[in-house]
Amino acid sequence: MTHPDAPTRARVTQALRAQRIETPSWAYANSGTRFKVFPQEGVPRDPYEKIADAAMVHRLTGVAPTVALHIPWDRVDDYADLARYATEQGVTLGAINANVFQDNDYRLGSVTNPDPGVRRKAIDHLLECVDIMDRTGSRDLKLWFSDGTNYPGQDDIRARQDRLAAALREAYDRLGDDQRLLLEYKLFEPAFYATDVPDWGTAYAHCLELGPKAQVVIDTGHHAPGTNIEFIVAFLLRAGKLGGFDFNSRFYADDDLMVGAADPFQLFRIMREIVGGNALRPEAGIAFMLDQCHNIEPKIPAIIRSVLNVQEATAKALLVDADALAAAQRAGDVLGANAVLMDAYHTDVRPLLAELRAEAGLDPDPIAAYARSGYFERIRTERAGGQQAGWGA
Ligand code: RM4
Ligand code: MN
Numbered sequence: 001m002t003h004p005d006a007p008t009r010a011r012v013t014q015a016l017r018a019q020r021i022e023t024p025s026w027a028y029a030n031s032g033t034r035f036k037v038f039p040q041e042g043v044p045r046d047p048y049e050k051i052a053d054a055a056m057v058h059r060l061t062g063v064a065p066t067v068a069l070h071i072p073w074d075r076v077d078d079y080a081d082l083a084r085y086a087t088e089q090g091v092t093l094g095a096i097n098a099n100v101f102q103d104n105d106y107r108l109g110s111v112t113n114p115d116p117g118v119r120r121k122a123i124d125h126l127l128e129c130v131d132i133m134d135r136t137g138s139r140d141l142k143l144w145f146s147d148g149t150n151y152p153g154q155d156d157i158r159a160r161q162d163r164l165a166a167a168l169r170e171a172y173d174r175l176g177d178d179q180r181l182l183l184e185y186k187l188f189e190p191a192f193y194a195t196d197v198p199d200w201g202t203a204y205a206h207c208l209e210l211g212p213k214a215q216v217v218i219d220t221g222h223h224a225p226g227t228n229i230e231f232i233v234a235f236l237l238r239a240g241k242l243g244g245f246d247f248n249s250r251f252y253a254d255d256d257l258m259v260g261a262a263d264p265f266q267l268f269r270i271m272r273e274i275v276g277g278n279a280l281r282p283e284a285g286i287a288f289m290l291d292q293c294h295n296i297e298p299k300i301p302a303i304i305r306s307v308l309n310v311q312e313a314t315a316k317a318l319l320v321d322a323d324a325l326a327a328a329q330r331a332g333d334v335l336g337a338n339a340v341l342m343d344a345y346h347t348d349v350r351p352l353l354a355e356l357r358a359e360a361g362l363d364p365d366p367i368a369a370y371a372r373s374g375y376f377e378r379i380r381t382e383r384a385g386g387q388q389a390g391w392g393a
Helices: 006-018 047-061 079-089 104-108 116-136 157-174 200-210 229-238 264-276 299-319 322-330 334-345 350-359 366-373 375-382
Strands: 022-024 066-071 092-098 140-143 180-184 214-219 242-247 287-290
Touching: 006 299, 006 350, 022 047, 022 092, 047 066, 047 079, 047 299, 047 366, 047 375, 066 116, 079 092, 079 116, 092 116, 092 287, 104 116, 116 140, 116 157, 140 157, 140 242, 157 180, 157 200, 180 200, 180 242, 200 214, 200 229, 214 229, 229 242, 229 264, 264 299, 264 334, 287 299, 299 334, 299 350, 299 366, 322 334, 366 375
Parallel strands: 022 066, 022 287, 066 092, 092 140, 140 180, 180 214, 214 242, 242 287
Antiparallel strands: none
16 A cells, blocks of 8 residues: 555544553553563652653653553552642543552462452452542553462362452442443463463453443453454454453563564554454543553653554554455455455555644654653653662562
8 A cells, every 4th residue: 555545544544643542650660570670760759750751651642641550559648639740741540450469468369369358358459449540530440360379279260250250249339430340361470270360251251240331451461372362352342341452562471562562463453453343432432551561671762662553553454445345355355355454554654643743743753752852861860869669579
C-alpha cells in the first residue's frame, strides 16, 4: 500500500485521534529481574513524581491521558489530593491494581490460601482498592493473583476455585455502578504446578458467573509460547467479556518488555481484531493499558516508544481494506484475503502518525522531543536524594 486515499486517511486519522493508552505507574519506577534491580537516575520517589512522568509522556504523545496505580506501591494518605495533582498535570488516575502477592502471609496464596484468616486479609485489600477507586474516580479494579501450588497434592484444586469464586464475589458486590472488575490470568509463575487463574477460559468462566461488571484482561505476556492471542481477543469481544489489555512483549515467559518489540506482527493481528470488532473507540470500554518494566533501558523514552508502537500497530490495523477482505473471504480467496492483511501490515505508517501529531500541535517525533526537552536533566537533579520508588521485590 502506498499513501492512503483521502477518505481512508480521514477515517484512519479520526480513529487514531480518539485512541487512548494508559501507562502504568510502576513502569516509571525501578524494577529488575529476580537477580538484580539496577537503579536509574531521576527515578520517581513517590506516586506524585510517577504521575509527573506519566504526564510528560502524555504531553509528548497526546494519547496517554491516564496512569494506572498499584496498591500498596502507590499508597498515599490522601487519594483525592493525588487525583487533583494528576489533573493539574493534565492526566487522570486510571485502573487500580491490587497487590496480594508481596506479603509473607501469602506464601501459600492470597484469596485461595487454605487459611481463612489470610483469605480475609487478602479480600480486605481488594475492598480497600475499591475504596481507593471511589476517591480517585477510577473505573477499573484490576486483579492478578499469584495464587497456585508448586507440587501435586499441595492443596485441593477444586477447593481453591471455590475460595477464588467467593473472594471475587465479595469484591464484585462492593463495586459501584460505574466500576468494573478486570480479572487477569497468567499461565504460571510464581506458582509452577497449578496456577488458580491460569488462562482466559478460567478468567472468563469466573467473570461470567460474577455478572456484567466483570471482564477479562489480557496481559499479552501471560501465555504459553505460540498462543494465538488474537483468537482470544476475538472470542472475548464477541462474548462482551473483554475488559482490556496489559500490553507488553515477551520472548520466553512474562518478560515485560516493550509492547511491539518482540513481535510487532502479533500486535498488529491483535489490533486488527479490535478494529474489526469496532472496539477501538473509548466508548467500547476496552482499556488499552501497558504493563511493563524497563530494567536496563531509560524508562520514559521506553514508555514513549511503547505508546508509539501501539499507535503504529493500530494505524496498520485501521488501514486493512475491510471490504476487499470480506470479498476475498466470501470468494474463498485464501491468498487474496491474506494479501489484504499483509498489504496493510507492510505500510509504513510513521509519516501518517507524524503528520497527525503535527496537526495536533505536537512534535512529530516524541522521542526526539523528549531528548531535547531537558526533562531528564531536570529530574536527575531534582530527584537526587531520597528513596527511589521500586517494586519492593
Ligand atoms: C503481574 C501482572 C500484573 C502486574 C504485576 C506487577 O505479572 O502482570 O498485572 O500488576 O505483575
Ligand atoms: Mn499484567
